[in-house]
Amino acid sequence: MKRFFLFLLVFNQLIVMAQKNKQNFAIVIHGGAGNLVKKNYSPEEIVEYEKTLSFALDSGYSMLKKGAKATDVVTMTIQILEDSPLFNAGKGSVFSNEGRNEMDAAIMDGSNLKCGAVTNLQHIKNPITLANYIMTNSQFVFLNGEGAEKYAKENGFEFVDTDYFFVEKKWNELLRIRDSSKTQLDNENRGDINDIDKQDKYGTVGCVVLDQFGNLAAGTSTGGITNKKYNRIGDSPLIGAGTYANNETCAVSCTGHGEDFIRLVVGHEVHALMKYKHFSLQRSSDFVIQKELTEINGRGGLIAMDQKGNIAISFNTTGMFRGYINKYGEKKIGILK
Amino acid sequence: MKRFFLFLLVFNQLIVMAQKNKQNFAIVIHGGAGNLVKKNYSPEEIVEYEKTLSFALDSGYSMLKKGAKATDVVTMTIQILEDSPLFNAGKGSVFSNEGRNEMDAAIMDGSNLKCGAVTNLQHIKNPITLANYIMTNSQFVFLNGEGAEKYAKENGFEFVDTDYFFVEKKWNELLRIRDSSKTQLDNENRGDINDIDKQDKYGTVGCVVLDQFGNLAAGTSTGGITNKKYNRIGDSPLIGAGTYANNETCAVSCTGHGEDFIRLVVGHEVHALMKYKHFSLQRSSDFVIQKELTEINGRGGLIAMDQKGNIAISFNTTGMFRGYINKYGEKKIGILK
Numbered sequence: 001m002k003r004f005f006l007f008l009l010v011f012n013q014l015i016v017m018a019q020k021n022k023q024n025f026a027i028v029i030h031g032g033a034g035n036l037v038k039k040n041y042s043p044e045e046i047v048e049y050e051k052t053l054s055f056a057l058d059s060g061y062s063m064l065k066k067g068a069k070a071t072d073v074v075t076m077t078i079q080i081l082e083d084s085p086l087f088n089a090g091k092g093s094v095f096s097n098e099g100r101n102e103m104d105a106a107i108m109d110g111s112n113l114k115c116g117a118v119t120n121l122q123h124i125k126n127p128i129t130l131a132n133y134i135m136t137n138s139q140f141v142f143l144n145g146e147g148a149e150k151y152a153k154e155n156g157f158e159f160v161d162t163d164y165f166f167v168e169k170k171w172n173e174l175l176r177i178r179d180s181s182k183t184q185l186d187n188e189n190r191g192d193i194n195d196i197d198k199q200d201k202y203g204t205v206g207c208v209v210l211d212q213f214g215n216l217a218a219g220t221s222t223g224g225i226t227n228k229k230y231n232r233i234g235d236s237p238l239i240g241a242g243t244y245a246n247n248e249t250c251a252v253s254c255t256g257h258g259e260d261f262i263r264l265v266v267g268h269e270v271h272a273l274m275k276y277k278h279f280s281l282q283r284s285s286d287f288v289i290q291k292e293l294t295e296i297n298g299r300g301g302l303i304a305m306d307q308k309g310n311i312a313i314s315f316n317t318t319g320m321f322r323g324y325i326n327k328y329g330e331k332k333i334g335i336l337k
Numbered sequence: 338m339k340r341f342f343l344f345l346l347v348f349n350q351l352i353v354m355a356q357k358n359k360q361n362f363a364i365v366i367h368g369g370a371g372n373l374v375k376k377n378y379s380p381e382e383i384v385e386y387e388k389t390l391s392f393a394l395d396s397g398y399s400m401l402k403k404g405a406k407a408t409d410v411v412t413m414t415i416q417i418l419e420d421s422p423l424f425n426a427g428k429g430s431v432f433s434n435e436g437r438n439e440m441d442a443a444i445m446d447g448s449n450l451k452c453g454a455v456t457n458l459q460h461i462k463n464p465i466t467l468a469n470y471i472m473t474n475s476q477f478v479f480l481n482g483e484g485a486e487k488y489a490k491e492n493g494f495e496f497v498d499t500d501y502f503f504v505e506k507k508w509n510e511l512l513r514i515r516d517s518s519k520t521q522l523d524n525e526n527r528g529d530i531n532d533i534d535k536q537d538k539y540g541t542v543g544c545v546v547l548d549q550f551g552n553l554a555a556g557t558s559t560g561g562i563t564n565k566k567y568n569r570i571g572d573s574p575l576i577g578a579g580t581y582a583n584n585e586t587c588a589v590s591c592t593g594h595g596e597d598f599i600r601l602v603v604g605h606e607v608h609a610l611m612k613y614k615h616f617s618l619q620r621s622s623d624f625v626i627q628k629e630l631t632e633i634n635g636r637g638g639l640i641a642m643d644q645k646g647n648i649a650i651s652f653n654t655t656g657m658f659r660g661y662i663n664k665y666g667e668k669k670i671g672i673l674k
Contacts, residue, residue, distance in 0.1 A: 113600040113601070113633065114600070115599065115600060119481065119570075120481055120482070139596070140565075140566075140567065140569045140596060141570075141595075141596045141599045141600070142569065142570040142571075142575075142599065143567045143568060143569055143570070144456060144457055144481065144482070144567075144568035144569070144570050145457070145481070145482060145568055146568060147566065147567035147568025147569065148567055148568065150567055151566070151567040229477075229484065229488070230477065230480045230481075230484035230485055230487055230488040231480060231481035231482055231483060231484025231485065232477045232479065232480055232481070232484065233456075233478075233479040233480070233481050234479075238479075238575055238576075238577070239575075239578070239599050239600065239602065240575070240577040240578060240599070240602035240605060241576070241577060244602070258478075259476070259477060259478045262452065262478045262479065262576050262577070263450040263451070263452060263478070263576070264450070265576065265577035265581070265602065265605040268577060268602040268605050268606070268609070269605070269609070272605070272606070272609035272612075272613055273613065275609075275613075276609055276610065276612075276613035276614045277613040296450065
């Protein structure tokens with residue numbers, strides 16, 4: 001009997017210690033999913049990617065530790081990824097068929113369902129900060145192109161020349177597609193995404209956060225798809241599709257072939273499965289990506305978090321740039337499956 | 338005993354007759370919701386509205402009868418509403434703060450989740466036909482402004498001069514707001530929608546259909562909100578928010594203060610309540626509009642249909658231009674509550 005009580009005491013102590021090490025905040029980020037092939041990246045490049053993901057995570061986490069609110073952490077963390085030429089957002093945005101950088105972003109606050117989004121920006125250094133500003137200060141949710149930039153100008157945002165977004169590697173990617181896959185260009189058939197599939201096109205950055213106050217937030221920023229035409233809008237800036245947050249369930253940021261994510265309203269679908277079908281975060285995420293998305297031949301992935309700080313990452317491509325610092329302070333970064 | 342059997346026989350016959358009169362197709366339309374006040378409309382105007390709604394319904398219904406498919410009926414019916422100067426879509430689109438007509442539209446096919454959407458059109462006579470064309474023929478879902486019009490030009494669409502969209506009444510509406518409610522203009526606070534509330538601003542047209550093949554489709558077309566700024570995008574062209582269709586559950590088209598419909602992802606929310614919570618169509622629609630939308634202080638309404646041809650109409654404004662021909666062939670048109 002004595003031994004049993006001793007065991008109970010030790011067991012209890014272990015639980016208390018585990019509780020102590022558990023913080024009530026966490027962060028996940030992604031830098032895009034795609035059919036990544038290892039040989040396409042030099043070891044030095046891999047180190048660069050990991051370094052940037054790591055820096056973004058650390059910066060966001062230290063803000064959370066100091067008591068910053070979820071939407072601010074999402075914005076600042078995505079800003080770091082936008083400022084890197086590696087990822088397809090902000091500075092590193094890919095080129096449209098017309099040789100332009102057309103940037104989209106969205107953010108959502110899970111505590112009040114407020115949200116802000118922008119599409120077709122060409123001169124704003126950090127699209128995510130404008131999305132945040134719209135959410136916080138305007139009566140609108142979604143502003144577009146010239147109008148969005150006019151709003152930005154009136155509110156003192158930093159403008160950059162289009163040269164700022166020129167990254168040679170991304171430019172060459174456009175030239176390669178414009179040259180090598182003319183059929184993909186000319187054939188408007190929705191089925192013909194194989195050429196894109198073979199390359200790494202689903203660049204997008206995203207961040208999902210639980211802060212100390214129990215609030216969730218999600219943000220996504222992207223340059224879209226290399227060689228996109230006709231001012232195409234993908235899922236990233238669409239609330240409910242590429243970006244969604246709701247304290248009742250989860251915060252979600254997606255990356256992938258945007259059209260399919262729009263058709264499935266992926267972000268809100270993860271939420272609905274949790275809220276109405278009582279699936280766990282991981283089960284909801286896997287159900288949408290591995291089953292529903294795969295069934296309609298869609299490609300991509302998502303990062304998600306619930307209000308307990310559980311993290312889910314799900315993708316059906318060969319790789320996804322990703323990383324997290326969980327509620328136990330454990331940090332992990334990954335690229336391939 | 339004999340009397341009981343006789344009763345059964347008659348009862349049975351009545352059921353058979355009811356079944357006979359039941360068609361397996363139906364159509365609902367709306368021409369916008371708002372805090373409509375009777376005294377603002379002359380009896381002649383009311384007749385005009387009812388005549389146009391009636392003509393659109395009859396045209397759609399006769400197509401359905403002949404075996405047309407849901408997406409085609411939605412497109413043609415909305416085209417009729419777009420061509421009328423009465424409703425805020427196509428010809429009758431309201432003016433933005435800059436004095437422009439900026440039109441959005443979306444369509445979704447419940448049988449395969451394909452969809453097409455456009456925003457910020459200025460020269461396309463029938464935005465809904467372009468949305469349908471994008472859904473059917475392109476690899477994209479959502480095209481924007483100049484790019485969307487370039488795509489339209491390459492595919493032989495009818496262009497009109499911006500003069501075509503000039504309707505004096507709508508122009509005067511803009512002048513009245515620009516003059517009378519300067520605070521609403523200058524104050525970007527999301528809470529200040531009262532001035533708009535008092536006028537009739539939520540014009541939008543929509544159509545939801547069940548065809549003979551058991552397929553659902555939904556479409557929405559709008560000129561947005563009078564005096565909108567910064568190329569604001571509302572819920573109408575956003576798949577999942579203002580427009581959604583899925584044969585498993587329902588087809589939905591919304592009208593109202595778009596920002597709130599985006600925050601709730603209204604169309605997909607109605608779907609989720611039916612699919613995962615097994616609510617009926619009417620209960621789902623009322624839950625979203627009367628409870629969820631009302632709780633966040635949102636204003637507007639929706640029309641919806643399920644695969645059995647049941648119809649739901651729900652709005653929390655004083656009125657909504659609406660009409661249906663149900664699966665029994667019964668026709669009804671309404672404006673106020």
